Each structure stands twice: as structure tokens, then as C-alpha cells.
Amino acid sequence: MAVKCGGDKLPAILISGGAHSTEHAGALATVEVIERLQTKHVVWVVPARDPIGLSGYRHALSLGLGKSPELESVDGLDDFLRRHGEVLIDADGTLLVMIGEYGYANRGLLHKIEKGAAVLDPLRGRRIWYASQRNDTPGSAPLERAYTLIVTPDGEILHLNRFHDTRWAPAEVRCLRNLMSEVRPGLTFDLHEHDHGPFFWMSARKQRTEDDEIWERRMVTEAVRAVAAGGSELAPDSYSPGSFFERLERGVFWLDAGKRGEGLNLVDFAAKQYGPGFTIETGMQCPFEERVRQHLLVVQTAVSVFEQRYA
Ligand SMILES: [Zn+2]
Numbered sequence: 636m637a638v639k640c641g642g643d644k645l646p647a648i649l650i651s652g653g654a655h656s657t658e659h660a661g662a663l664a665t666v667e668v669i670e671r672l673q674t675k676h677v678v679w680v681v682p683a684r685d686p687i688g689l690s691g692y693r694h695a696l697s698l699g700l701g702k703s704p705e706l707e708s709v710d711g712l713d714d715f716l717r718r719h720g721e722v723l724i725d726a727d728g729t730l731l732v733m734i735g736e737y738g739y740a741n742r743g744l745l746h747k748i749e750k751g752a753a754v755l756d757p758l759r760g761r762r763i764w765y766a767s768q769r770n771d772t773p774g775s776a777p778l779e780r781a782y783t784l785i786v787t788p789d790g791e792i793l794h795l796n797r798f799h800d801t802r803w804a805p806a807e808v809r810c811l812r813n814l815m816s817e818v819r820p821g822l823t824f825d826l827h828e829h830d831h832g833p834f835f836w837m838s839a840r841k842q843r844t845e846d847d848e849i850w851e852r853r854m855v856t857e858a859v860r861a862v863a864a865g866g867s868e869l870a871p872d873s874y875s876p877g878s879f880f881e882r883l884e885r886g887v888f889w890l891d892a893g894k895r896g897e898g899l900n901l902v903d904f905a906a907k908q909y910g911p912g913f914t915i916e917t918g919m920q921c922p923f924e925e926r927v928r929q930h931l932l933v934v935q936t937a938v939s940v941f942e943q944r945y946a
Contacts, residue, residue: 638680640678645677651665660774660926672934676945740784745793751790763784797900820905834868835868836916841906900914915934
């Protein structure tokens with residue numbers, strides 16, 4: 636589902652959330668944007684990049700079972716999966732079973748199973764769901780959301796914020812790619828959350844042209860300063876989200892997809908093909924309402940700078 640809003644000026648702005656369904660403040664913020672964002676530009680909002688995951692683990696289970704599961708809490712999950720599925724992995728606390736044509740796990744498997752491992756052969760080109768792991772985050776309780784993993788045709792476990800530049804891609808990503816080729820966004824946002832603390836950070840991308848890069852820097856700098864001025868905590872100086880990030884200023888990192896591998900995510904792809912874009916990462920240990928507010932503030936601040944560019 637995509638919602639067209641904003642004004643009628645081009646280039647268009649694309650705002651996406653919920654690529655990881657457990658990051659619910661970002662998904663909610665994209666819905667708020669529909670009524671609250673002030674801009675003359677056309678805006679396309681995609682609030683739920685993972686509709687199945689957003690519908691929860693019981694819904695995901697129903698797709699494999701062919702009926703609603705009799706499962707009221709995450710406590711009985713391991714027994715339930717063993718009873719209803721064909722067990723592929725059951726070792727060291729990790730359980731992965733196949734029910735129908737889908738995989739179901741009791742925990743996250745990203746970077747945990749080697750690419751091409753024979754145990755994943757029956758799931759190549761298919762999905763694995765696991766239940767949300769947090770008890771203390773509104774909108775992301777266990778069973779309330781399911782995190783979607785994708786097993787690539789060559790047996791690598793990835794997730795729905797990949798596959799933007801690959802020949803093979805799951806349907807959810809293909810829909811977004813089609814929308815992008817139609818609307819050609821001049822500015823793209825992807826709203827996420829991280830699990831490393833209560834603090835805020837966001838990532839920018841190196842751009843194809845000098846002009847795009849000047850505006851990329853201007854937008855990200857003003858946006859992160861607005862978040863700090865609003866009293867929110869930025870990522871501490873000692874924090875690094877990963878080896879493929881390079882710090883630009885406090886709370887802002889360049890993301891180098893070439894160093895990361897795994898293909899391009901939404902904003903990597905936007906930078907390669909269309910222009911400026913940002914991934915926003917609010918801290919899941921920060922109150923829910925504040926995280927929604929941070930997302931809205933970044934989007935509105937960057938959009939105001941974007942308007943100056945096309946004034
Ligand atoms: Zn995310």
C-alpha cells in the first residue's frame with residue numbers, strides 16, 4: 636500500500652517505514668506524516684513494507700498451517716513449532732522448522748548461518764519468520780510482530796531492506812522498486828529503529844553528483860541538529876553502528892554499501908539511482924512517543940531544506 640499526499644510539485648518525496656516490522660515507531664511515524672508533513676512537493680508514503688510481519692507471528696504461522704494457530708503466548712512456541720513443523724535446526728537454543736512452504740524460527744538468524752549451508756536448502760527463495768524479541772516496547776511485543784527473513788536462491792539469509800538492486804527479489808521489495816521507477820523520488824526517507832540504546836542517529840549516502848552531495852550534507856546536518864535542539868540524546872562519540880559506517884558528525888554516519896555487502900537497501904539504491912536519502916534510526920530504549928516525534932522532526936526539517944533547493 637502506498638499513499639499519495641503532499642502537494643503537486645516535483646521531484647517527489649518517498650517516505651517508507653516498517654521494513655522491519657518490529658520497529659514500530661517508524662511505521663507509525665510514516666502514518667502521521669500523511670496528515671502532518673508540510674510541503675508543496677508530491678509525497679509517496681509506504682507505511683508497511685512488511686505487511687505479513689506487521690500482522691504478527693500468529694498470522695505468519697497461519698500461512699504455513701492453513702489455519703489460525705492455537706498459540707496464546709511465546710512461552711509454548713518451541714513445543715508448538717516442533718509439534719507442527721519439520722525440524723531443520725534444533726541446537727544450542729536455536730530452533731528452525733518448516734511448516735508448509737515457510738520457515739519458522741524461535742530467534743533471529745541473521746549472520747548466524749553460513750551462506751549456502753545445506754540445512755537451508757529446502758528454504759531457498761522462501762521466508763523465515765521469528766517472533767519479536769522485546770517485552771518492553773509498545774507495538775513490538777512477542778507474537779505482536781514477526782520479523783521476516785528471506786533466504787536467497789543461493790542460500791543466504793537476508794531481510795526485507797535488501798534486494799533493491801538484485802535480479803531476484805521478494806514481492807514486497809519488488810513493489811517498492813516498481814513504485815520508485817514510476818515516481819523517481821528526489822528525496823527518500825527510510826524510518827528504522829535500533830536496539831543499542833535510547834539514542835538517535837541517522838545515515839547519509841555519498842551522492843552521484845556534487846550538487847546532490849551538497850544538499851545531502853545540508854539536509855542531514857540541519858535534521859540532526861534539530862533533533863539535538865529538541866532535547867533528544869544523540870549517539871555518543873564512542874558509538875559506531877558498524878565497520879561500514881564512517882562518522883560525519885555527532886549522530887550522523889555515511890553508510891558505504893560496497894563495504895557492507897548484501898546488496899543495496901532502499902536508501903543505498905535511492906542514492907545510486909535517484910538522489911539524496913536518509914535512513915533514520917531511533918533508539919528502541921527511548922519512549923515510544925519521543926521516537927515518533929524524532930522521525931517526524933527529521934523528515935520535516937530535511938523536507939524544508941529540500942524545498943529551498945527547488946524554490
Ligand atoms: Zn530496521
